[in-house]
Structure formats: C-alpha cells, structure tokens
Amino acid sequence: MAVKASQRSEVGKEFVTGADLLIEALVEAEVEKVFGYPGGAVLPIYDAMFRHDFPFEHILCRHEQGSIHAAEGYARVTGKPGVVLATSGPGATNLITGITDAMMDSLPLVIITGQVAQGVIGTDAFQEADVMGLTTPITKYNYQVHDARELPRIINEAFYIATTGRPGPVLIDIPKNISAEMTFANTDNTINLPGYQPTVEPNVMQLQKLVHLLEEAERPILLAGAGVLLADGADLLLQFAERHELPVVNTLLGLGSFPGEHELFLGMGGMHGTYTANMAIYEADLLINIGARFDDRLTGKVANFAPGAKVVHIDIDPAEIGKIIRTEVPIVADAKKALQALLEMDVKKPQISEWLTKLMASKVNNPYWYNRNDETISPQWLIEQMHEASDGKAIITTDVGQHQMWAAQFYLFNNPHNWVTSGGLGTMGFGLPAAIGAQLGRPDDLVISIVGDGGFQMTIQELAVISERKLPIKIFIINNEALGMVRQWQEEFHGERYSSSLFTQNPDFLKLAEGYGIKSVLVHKEKDVPAVLEEVFDYDGPVLVDFRIDWKEKVMPMVAPGKGINEMVGVKP
Amino acid sequence: MKRIISCTVQNRGGVLNRITGMFSKRHFNIESITVGESEAEGLAKMTFVVNVEDENKLEQLTKQLHKQIDVVKVSDITEKSIVARELALVKVAAGSQVRAEIQGIIAPFRGTVVDVSKETMTIQVTGKTDKVDAFITLLKPYGIKEIARTGVTALLRGQQVKPHLAEVSTFTI
Numbered sequence: 001m002a003v004k005a006s007q008r009s010e011v012g013k014e015f016v017t018g019a020d021l022l023i024e025a026l027v028e029a030e031v032e033k034v035f036g037y038p039g040g041a042v043l044p045i046y047d048a049m050f051r052h053d054f055p056f057e058h059i060l061c062r063h064e065q066g067s068i069h070a071a072e073g074y075a076r077v078t079g080k081p082g083v084v085l086a087t088s089g090p091g092a093t094n095l096i097t098g099i100t101d102a103m104m105d106s107l108p109l110v111i112i113t114g115q116v117a118q119g120v121i122g123t124d125a126f127q128e129a130d131v132m133g134l135t136t137p138i139t140k141y142n143y144q145v146h147d148a149r150e151l152p153r154i155i156n157e158a159f160y161i162a163t164t165g166r167p168g169p170v171l172i173d174i175p176k177n178i179s180a181e182m183t184f185a186n187t188d189n190t191i192n193l194p195g196y197q198p199t200v201e202p203n204v205m206q207l208q209k210l211v212h213l214l215e216e217a218e219r220p221i222l223l224a225g226a227g228v229l230l231a232d233g234a235d236l237l238l239q240f241a242e243r244h245e246l247p248v249v250n251t252l253l254g255l256g257s258f259p260g261e262h263e264l265f266l267g268m269g270g271m272h273g274t275y276t277a278n279m280a281i282y283e284a285d286l287l288i289n290i291g292a293r294f295d296d297r298l299t300g301k302v303a304n305f306a307p308g309a310k311v312v313h314i315d316i317d318p319a320e321i322g323k324i325i326r327t328e329v330p331i332v333a334d335a336k337k338a339l340q341a342l343l344e345m346d347v348k349k350p351q352i353s354e355w356l357t358k359l360m361a362s363k364v365n366n367p368y369w370y371n372r373n374d375e376t377i378s379p380q381w382l383i384e385q386m387h388e389a390s391d392g393k394a395i396i397t398t399d400v401g402q403h404q405m406w407a408a409q410f411y412l413f414n415n416p417h418n419w420v421t422s423g424g425l426g427t428m429g430f431g432l433p434a435a436i437g438a439q440l441g442r443p444d445d446l447v448i449s450i451v452g453d454g455g456f457q458m459t460i461q462e463l464a465v466i467s468e469r470k471l472p473i474k475i476f477i478i479n480n481e482a483l484g485m486v487r488q489w490q491e492e493f494h495g496e497r498y499s500s501s502l503f504t505q506n507p508d509f510l511k512l513a514e515g516y517g518i519k520s521v522l523v524h525k526e527k528d529v530p531a532v533l534e535e536v537f538d539y540d541g542p543v544l545v546d547f548r549i550d551w552k553e554k555v556m557p558m559v560a561p562g563k564g565i566n567e568m569v570g571v572k573p
Numbered sequence: 574m575k576r577i578i579s580c581t582v583q584n585r586g587g588v589l590n591r592i593t594g595m596f597s598k599r600h601f602n603i604e605s606i607t608v609g610e611s612e613a614e615g616l617a618k619m620t621f622v623v624n625v626e627d628e629n630k631l632e633q634l635t636k637q638l639h640k641q642i643d644v645v646k647v648s649d650i651t652e653k654s655i656v657a658r659e660l661a662l663v664k665v666a667a668g669s670q671v672r673a674e675i676q677g678i679i680a681p682f683r684g685t686v687v688d689v690s691k692e693t694m695t696i697q698v699t700g701k702t703d704k705v706d707a708f709i710t711l712l713k714p715y716g717i718k719e720i721a722r723t724g725v726t727a728l729l730r731g732q733q734v735k736p737h738l739a740e741v742s743t744f745t746i
C-alpha cells in the first residue's frame with residue numbers, strides 16, 4: 001500500500017527519523033520493489049518500512065548477492081532502477097560482486113547500505129567496513145550521509161545519476177545514528193550536481209559526416225550494442241536498418257536490439273559469434289557502432305578488427321569513444337536521439353547490393369552447427385527447441401559459461417529487453433536471482449533461467465524466494481557435470497588437462513528442488529524434450545528441469561584468445 | 574610526455590580518493606597533485622602533472638576525469654599561457670664555514686632561509702619546476718638532509734597570448 005500524499009506532506013512539519021526521510025524519498029522516487037536483507041545497522045530502516053505499512057514491496061532474498069542480481073534482472077527487463085538494501089559490514093561486502101557486475105554492464109541500481117554509527121566510524125567497530133573506500137571504484141557514484149536532512153537530496157541525486165547518461169550503480173551509505181535519530185523533517189531534494197551533465201542530443205555536423213560516409217559506403221555494417229537497448233531505441237534501429245538495407249551485427253549484450261530472425265541480421269560478433277558477422281566486420285569499409293563499447297570479447301585482436309573501415313561511434317559516454325578503436329566520427333549522444341535525428345535526415349541510399357548478396361550467401365553457407373546423437377541431448381538443439389516452444393518471446397536469463405553462449409547463439413530474440421546475462425564481469429551465480437528480478441518486474445511474461453550445473457550452485461539458495469512467491473520461473477539446468485567453459489579451454493589450450501573442472505559429484509538437483517517445494521523433472525533423451533517443454537510451459541508455477549548433456553560438447557565457432565576475428569576456428573563441423 | 578592538467582572539482586568528501594583511485598585503476602602516471610580551495614565556494618582546484626605515453630592516453634585521461642561526477646571542469650593547460658609554480662623546502666647541512674657560500678646560492682634564486690640550527694639551514698624556494706630542480710642540484714654538494722616539495726600548481730594567465738612555453742620548459746612536449 002502506498003503512503004497517501006496527505007500523510008506524506010505532513011512529514012514536512014514534524015520531527016521524524018532519518019529512516020522516515022529515506023522511505024519518503026524512495027516513495028517520491030516511485031520505487032516499487034526493494035531487494036534487501038536486514039541487519040543491525042539497517043534495523044531503523046526496516047522498522048520505518050514496517051511503520052509506513054510497506055509502501056513498496058520488499059523482497060527478502062537469501063543472500064545479498066541474490067538481492068543485487070535480482071535487482072539487476074529487474075532493471076534489465078523494466079528499464080527502471082533496481083533498488084537494493086543491505087546492512088553494514090558483511091551485508092555490504094556481499095554486494096561487491098553485484099555492484100561490479102552492474103557497473104560493467106551499465107545497469108541502473110540504487111544501493112542503500114547501513115553503516116555503523118558516526119561516533120564509531122574509523123574504530124573497527126562491530127560490522128564496520130569501509131564501504132566508501134570499497135565501492136568508489138565500482139560505482140558510478142557513492143555517498144555517505146553526514147546529516148539526515150541531506151537524505152531527500154541524496155536519494156533524488158542517486159536516482160538521477162543511476163538512470164541518466166550511461167546508467168550505473170549508485171550507493172548510499174547511511175550510518176545507523178542517522179537513520180535512527182529524530183531530525184527536523186526536510187523535503188528539499190534539489191539536485192546539486194554542477195559536474196554532471198550528460199550529453200544526450202547528437203551534434204548535427206557529426207551526423208552529417210556519418211550520412212556522407214554512409215552514402216559513399218560499399219560495405220557498411222551496423223554494430224548494435226546494449227546502448228541501443230538502454231536507450232530504448234530498438235524500433236528506431238529496425239527502421240534505420242530497413243530503410244537503408246544495412247546489415248546488423250549485435251554484441252552479446254546488444255542481443256534483442258534487432259530481431260534475431262530478420263534477414264538483415266548477421267548474428268552476434270566476437271569470440272563465439274557467427275562467421276558471417278565477424279567476416280562482415282573484418283571486410284567492412286564503414287562500421288557504425290551504436291552503443292557498444294568494443295569489449296575485447298567482441299574485437300579479438302584489435303589490429304584485425306575492422307581494419308579497412310571508417311569507424312563511426314555513437315555512445316552516450318565520451319570516454320568509450322576512441323578508447324579501444326580509432327574512430328573517424330565520434331558522436332556523443334543517446335542512441336535513440338541519434339537514431340531519431342538520422343531518420344529525419346535526407347540520405348541517399350547506399351548502393352550495396354553486391355555486399356548484401358555476399359553476406360546473405362555467407363549466412364546460408366556458415367550457420368552455427370552442432371552435433372546430434374541418440375544417446376544424449378544436444379544443448380544447441382535444446383535451446384532451439386526452447387525457442388520454438390516459447391515463440392522466441394520468453395525472457396531468458398543465463399548464468400555464465402557454455403550454456404550462456406549456446407543460449408546467445410540459438411535463442412533468437414524477436415523482442416528487445418528479454419535477454420538478461422552477465423557480459424562484462426561474467427559473473428557465475430547471476431542467472432537464477434536475475435530471473436527473480438525479471439519475473440517480479442514483468443509478472444506476465446514467461447521467464448526461463450538457463451543455468452549451468454556449476455553456476456546454479458553459487459546462488460542456489462534463491463530457490464527459496466522462487467518457491468515462497470510461486471514465481472513461475474522455468475529453471476533449466478544444462479547439466480554437463482562440469483565447469484564446461486573452463487573444461488573447453490583446458491581441452492583447447494591446456495592439453496586436455498582437466499584441472500578441477502569436472503564435477504565428481506553433483507547434488508541431486510531434483511531432490512533439492514523438492515526440498516524447496518519446487519516441481520522438478522530429469523531429462524536424458526532428446527525424444528522427451530518437446531513434451532517436457534510443453535508441459536513445463538503450460539504449468540503455472542516454478543519448475544526445475546535437469547537436462548543432461550554430453551560433457552564433451554563445445555561452444556563453436558571460436559576466435560581463440562589473441563587471434564583476430566577473421567581467424568575463427570570450428571566454423572564447419 | 575608530461576602534461577599539466579587543471580581540474581575544478583566539487584569539494585565533496587572523498588573526491589581526492591576518487592580521482593587518485595581512477596588514475597591508479599587505469600594505470601595513469603601522476604607525477605604530482607596539488608589541491609586547494611578555489612575562488613568559488615564549494616569548489617576546489619586540483620592541478621596534476623601527469624606523464625602519458627601519447628595523445629590517445631591523454632585523451633582517455635581527460636575524458637575519464639570529466640566522467641567523474643564531482644569534476645566540473647578539466648583543462649589541459651600545458652600549451653596555454655600559464656603561470657606554473659611549486660614550492661620546495663630544502664634542509665641542507667650548513668656548518669658555519671659554508672653558510673656564507675650557501676647564502677650566495679640562495680640569493681639569485683630568491684630563496685628565503687626559514688630555519689637555522691647549528692648544523693643545518695632550511696631554505697624555501699618557489700618557482701617553476703626546473704628552477705627548483707636547479708636550486709636543489711646546486712645545494713647537493715653540501716649534503717641535503719631533507720626535501721619537501723609541493724608539486725606544481727598553475728593558473729592561466731590573464732591574457733592568452735601565444736604559448737608561453739617557458740613555463741614548462743623542462744617538459745618534453
């Protein structure tokens with residue numbers, strides 16, 4: 001139940017606790033969900049939530065890492081900021097991985113941590129950790145509150161910073177005495193950030209340069225990254241690409257910004273991308289990057305990345321432009337604004353039919369491939385089946401490893417904002433809690449969490465949240481009884497010495513699910529897959545399926561580390 | 574190449590830590606930093622002397638500085654018309670026999686003797702970095718006990734004429 005406006009305005013005339021001011025500010029920021037875990041330093045905040053009759057939903061995950069990955073999943077599929085609350089010391093340090101993950105993947109989070117009372121800060125007090133010191137390098141910005149009356153401004157600024165420009169996590173550390181003690185109510189939340197003015201509108205002269213290059217181009221290519229999704233610009237990208245018939249490559253995090261089954265779509269580029277996407281980048285004479293940061297998993301050896309291309313880079317963060325790849329036309333702007341402006345400009349359609357014909361032929365000749373056998377389930381085929389059974393419209397969250405790459409390769413997204421994966425940090429343990437946030441953010445959509453048997457065990461405790469809330473998440477374990485991605489690298493680059501990458505004993509995942517009160521199924525054979533998928537998708541509740549696959553399966557094709565994107569191996573069976 | 578970067582920042586807690594942390598995370602080499610209040614309330618001025626490999630690194634460095642929420646303004650003033658100064662305190666062994674001699678060195682540098690003991694003298698000298706360097710070199714033979722230098726702080730000149738490279742004459746640009 002939301003606090004009524006009349007109740008709220010009265011706060012301005014009274015003495016209230018700092019925690020009251022915080023709750024008011026969160027309500028003001030239209031927060032609907034808070035992913036949190038209580039403890040000593042945040043007791044006054046939990047008490048205020050209770051007294052305010054929970055003006056937003058509080059989700060009690062079972063580990064702070066679970067809370068923050070859930071908040072990331074929520075942010076990714078809703079575009080709204082994820083809000084996290086944790087106690088001081090171990091509560092805060094348990095968030096570190098998630099904060100770093102959100103920073104790497106530009107997800108808007110507002111994180112509130114309790115801190116020991118101001119009087120004992122710096123004395124190694126019980127559950128004291130230097131959260132400001134720990135999180136300065138992994139947040140977009142962080143605050144420690146020095147006076148309760150600053151809270152309305154700080155919270156307002158935190159949401160503003162987290163959600164504008166290049167999104168990112170913002171942390172607010174609140175000493176316990178500040179949340180506990182009475183203070184004059186203050187509602188002044190005027191933002192004071194003279195140093196923060198993100199550029200959103202593109203420079204027209206720069207856009208004209210882009211247009212000029214495009215009109216002259218013979219082998220142009222669009223590279224669309226997560227920036228297109230963060231800007232909510234997928235529909236405009238589609239219009240732009242279709243109008244000029246431009247082939248499109250996605251980064252891993254850009255998947256969904258362009259329809260996966262569109263004929264102009266060449267697939268993902270980079271280490272486990274398609275041969276066609278990588279060769280298109282290699283041979284292009286014009287590369288228009290919209291909202292991708294040229295991560296090394298995408299570029300491979302930099303000298304071989306688009307060596308013959310003029311590069312245009314549209315990014316909201318000027319520091320990303322020219323950081324990795326020399327850029328002829330830098331355009332600092334929001335991707336959506338830039339696409340809007342481009343769609344309004346007169347552009348002579350480039351003459352590139354030869355290029356397109358070549359790319360289309362390459363798509364047909366070099367598709368992703370996989371092995372089939374009668375004994376075990378082919379994981380790639382399995383993902384294709386999931387795609388078919390869910391019409392390509394499910395929200396997919398993944399963990400990190402081989403299963404993540406197979407999902408990226410074979411689940412072709414027809415819609416934006418349905419792909420939730422940890423790209424920059426590659427955080428195992430992300431997939432399951434992220435699904436919780438995604439399902440809570442989009443309760444009417446089908447959420448599938450594709451996880452490895454390794455990473456699933458890193459945040460397995462969150463099954464409790466799924467069970468208690470009856471979240472109808474479909475948990476698909478791609479079980480190779482191995483840390484498959486590590487094993488694959490050991491096979492390829494370390495003489496098949498499988499050092500600590502094969503599990504000798506996995507838990508009985510079915511019994512585990514049962515213990516949490518979650519329905520579970522074991523599937524060994526391909527012939528059972530279609531029926532199981534149908535049953536699982538029809539069932540209105542959480543299900544865990546343990547899909548057994550061959551441990552020897554590999555993710556192919558591949559750009560080996562240190563190689564150029566034109567040197568893929570495993571392109572053909 | 575060495576560059577002088579001048580930075581106006583919001584004077585919020587931890588701002589120095591944020592910026593030095595960013596430099597170290599991204600492996601930028603800082604030679605010196607000075608920090609102090611500026612003419613405007615709530616704003617501080619930082620001056621960095623940095624050593625970067627090339628133009629590209631320099632561009633990254635200024636962009637990363639800009640990206641900091643607390644940073645209001647960043648300028649690379651190396652090639653501008655500027656006044657750049659630092660202050661050094663030099664404690665030198667100075668028994669009575671050499672005092673007069675040392676005074677002879679101090680005079681042309683317009684140094685000031687700020688402390689004297691039986692065995693030592695402490696001299697304050699201000700100026701461009703190369704002047705301070707030269708002063709220290711001249712005192713070395715007498716036996717330097719301790720040195721404290723502030724690092725360079727700098728301001729644009731009131732009138733921007735052609736580059737006043739003399740201010741950074743020791744810098745290889």
Ligand SMILES: Cc1cc2nc3c(=O)[nH]c(=O)nc-3n(C[C@H](O)[C@H](O)[C@H](O)COP(=O)(O)OP(=O)(O)OC[C@H]3O[C@@H](n4cnc5c(N)ncnc54)[C@H](O)[C@@H]3O)c2cc1C
Nearest residue numbers: 225226227231252270271272291292293316335423424426
């Ligand atoms: C096992 C594994 C394998 C991987 N293999 C691959 C691979 O084969 N290929 C691949 O591409 N990646 C791969 N990755 C992921 C890779 O590490 C990066 O996370 C990914 O390439 C980053 O994609 P991105 O640049 O689109 O997104 P981000 O890293 O999220 O960057 C987004 C960019 O958009 C900008 N931006 C944000 N908002 C806006 C806006 N409103 N308007 C404009 N710009 C904006 C940001 O400033 C940033 O530059 C892999 C990861 C793992 C864990």
Ligand SMILES: Cc1ncc(C[n+]2csc(CCOP(=O)(O)OP(=O)(O)O)c2C)c(N)n1
Nearest residue numbers: 401402403426428452453454455483484485
């Ligand atoms: C927290 C964390 N620790 C270690 C790694 C290194 N790592 C990357 S993939 C992988 C194997 C993952 O195994 P599993 O979850 O079973 O997925 P699979 O590759 O078998 O599909 C490991 C250990 C990581 N990405 N994250």
Ligand SMILES: [Mg+2]
Nearest residue numbers: 452453482484
């Ligand atoms: Mg595995």
